[in-house]
Amino acid sequence: MISPIRSSALRSLNNNSKRLFSSNLPLLKSTYDSPDFKHYLNSSKGANNKSKDFTYFMVGSYGLLGAAAAKSTVEAFLSTMSASADVLAMAKVEVKLNAIPLGKNVVVKWQGKPVFIRHRTSHEIDEANDIDISTLRDPQNDSDRVKNPEWLIMLGICTHLGCVPIGEAGDFGGWFCPCHGSHYDISGRIRKGPAPLNLEIPQYEFADEETLVVG
Amino acid sequence: MYTQIYNLIFKRNSTFVATVFASTFLFQVGLDETVTSWYEARNKGKLWSDLKPKILAGFESEEDDE
Amino acid sequence: MAYVSGPVLKNAATFGGYHVKSIISYIPVLTIWGVAGGAALATFTENWPLFQKTFYEKIPVIGNHWIKEVDPEAAQS
Numbered sequence: 001m002i003s004p005i006r007s008s009a010l011r012s013l014n015n016n017s018k019r020l021f022s023s024n025l026p027l028l029k030s031t032y033d034s035p036d037f038k039h040y041l042n043s044s045k046g047a048n049n050k051s052k053d054f055t056y057f058m059v060g061s062y063g064l065l066g067a068a069a070a071k072s073t074v075e076a077f078l079s080t081m082s083a084s085a086d087v088l089a090m091a092k093v094e095v096k097l098n099a100i101p102l103g104k105n106v107v108v109k110w111q112g113k114p115v116f117i118r119h120r121t122s123h124e125i126d127e128a129n130d131i132d133i134s135t136l137r138d139p140q141n142d143s144d145r146v147k148n149p150e151w152l153i154m155l156g157i158c159t160h161l162g163c164v165p166i167g168e169a170g171d172f173g174g175w176f177c178p179c180h181g182s183h184y185d186i187s188g189r190i191r192k193g194p195a196p197l198n199l200e201i202p203q204y205e206f207a208d209e210e211t212l213v214v215g
Numbered sequence: 216m217y218t219q220i221y222n223l224i225f226k227r228n229s230t231f232v233a234t235v236f237a238s239t240f241l242f243q244v245g246l247d248e249t250v251t252s253w254y255e256a257r258n259k260g261k262l263w264s265d266l267k268p269k270i271l272a273g274f275e276s277e278e279d280d281e
Numbered sequence: 282m283a284y285v286s287g288p289v290l291k292n293a294a295t296f297g298g299y300h301v302k303s304i305i306s307y308i309p310v311l312t313i314w315g316v317a318g319g320a321a322l323a324t325f326t327e328n329w330p331l332f333q334k335t336f337y338e339k340i341p342v343i344g345n346h347w348i349k350e351v352d353p354e355a356a357q358s
Contacts, residue, residue: 053220056224056231060225060231063235063239064238067235067236068242068243071243071325178271229314229317230317232321233317236317237316239320240323
């Protein structure tokens with residue numbers, strides 16, 4: 001369809017927008033005929049923002065993946081800066097004791113080993129003391145194993161082959177090693193099973209009333 | 216509908232960037248949860264949480280045999 | 282006879298070299314940018330225990346994601 005540019009351009013201007021741009025002004029003044037492509041254009045274009053939404057959604061999705069990847073990369077780099085094993089080997093561990101209720105076990109990691117902390121009840125303390133130590137395989141008084149009888153702190157490594165015993169289990173109300181069936185009592189002393197020694201006591205001190213420092 | 220979404224999110228760069236980062240935050244959580252649950256479903260029966268009651272029960276019954 | 286020699290000009294109120302009215306007009310978009318920055322910060326600190334304990338565990342519905350209960354026996358051996 002050939003029509004004078006003046007009329008078609010003006011018509012399309014009236015249909016779509018009333019703005020005059022310096023770039024289309026010479027065209028409006030022109031007397032040359034030029035083809036009208038209106039019938040070949042996608043009339044639905046710009047009717048809604050579906051395709052725009054889709055495009056921006058894809059852009060945003062790449063942004064999302066990029067941000068997640070960047071975060072993981074940064075994290076991987078930062079984790080190389082965390083304390084190395086030889087530093088951790090010398091480290092001490094601080095435990096807030098007021099978070100441990102009476103009669104509960106807590107396991108903390110210290111130098112790569114589990115440390116059992118038990119807040120013993122008075123009944124359990126009596127039970128630990130109420131034993132003829134000459135009958136034990138590794139005779140030790142409960143008072144030699146604790147600084148404060150309320151708190152039993154020991155390394156959670158079975159003295160047999162180094163498994164980690166399970167708390168509040170076994171025949172003696174203490175710990176039980178599932179690997180070969182060693183039973184420890186409420187003071188961590190070996191009572192039954194293949195283990196030769198009582199559970200080891202690490203170096204520790206009470207920094208104040210509520211803070212335990214292991215190491 | 217599409218225009219509403221466009222005006223709400225994509226029109227301004229600030230809302231666009233905010234949406235991208237907020238979705239990234241949720242995406243990380245969702246991905247982690249999905250992968251974890253897939254891993255746990257795939258390894259069902261081999262996980263410690265599945266084995267723990269069995270092992271405890273098993274050793275106590277063996278105790279009687281010894 | 283009083284003559285008006287020119288228009289009466291007045292300087293708009295400024296704050297830090299910027300017009301107060303333009304600052305006010307920027308507040309909504311700057312707020313959204315602040316939200317965007319906060320979301321970016323949250324994204325990058327998602328695995329940081331301090332942030333997890335302080336903020337993320339307290340988010341409703343998805344807060345449980347950051348509360349990990351590792352069985353003490355399973356952590357070792």
